[in-house]
Amino acid sequence: MSSNIQISRLCDYCGNSFIARTTVTRFCCKTCNSRFYKRKIREEKMINSHIETQNKISTPTTSSLIVDKPFLNINETCQLLRVSRTTLWRLIKDDRLKVTKLGSRVIIARDNIYELFK
Known part of the structure; x- marks a missing residue:
């Protein structure tokens, strides 16, 4: 269906006047x-x-x-001490940091940190 409608419109982008063939045309050109x-x-x-x-x-x-917790997990302790997991596990293995195991979870008391x- 072709339309013979010719409506004078203003382009929404550049503001130039143009002749539109439909009632919903908003722009003067593709650009x-x-x-x-x-x-x-x-x-x-x-x-x-x-x-x-x-x-x-x-x-x-x-x-x-983390500041409000009395007990921390491994990731929280790493963030608090700003050390890597490897360093933290090395401290645990060397018995410089005491931990408590709850099932398979490792919990570290803030007092131990x-x-x-000291």
Whole structure:
């Protein structure tokens, strides 16, 4: 179906006047359409990035959650001491750091971590 409609419109991107053949045409050419689409996607990415940054700022970090716990697992202890898992296991093997096993889980008391530095 072809249309004989000719409507004078303004391009949503560049603002130039053009003759449209349909009532829903928004852009004067494919270039304006592509540029508008790319700008829209870029702005959405920037908004999403801003929201993601705000969420990261507002959520508590793992280190602040670790401070309140009396018992820590291996990963939390590594984060607290800022050492690798290998180093932590070496400390445990050398009996410099006392641990408690609950089934297959290894739990480290905060007091034992403090004793490591005495």
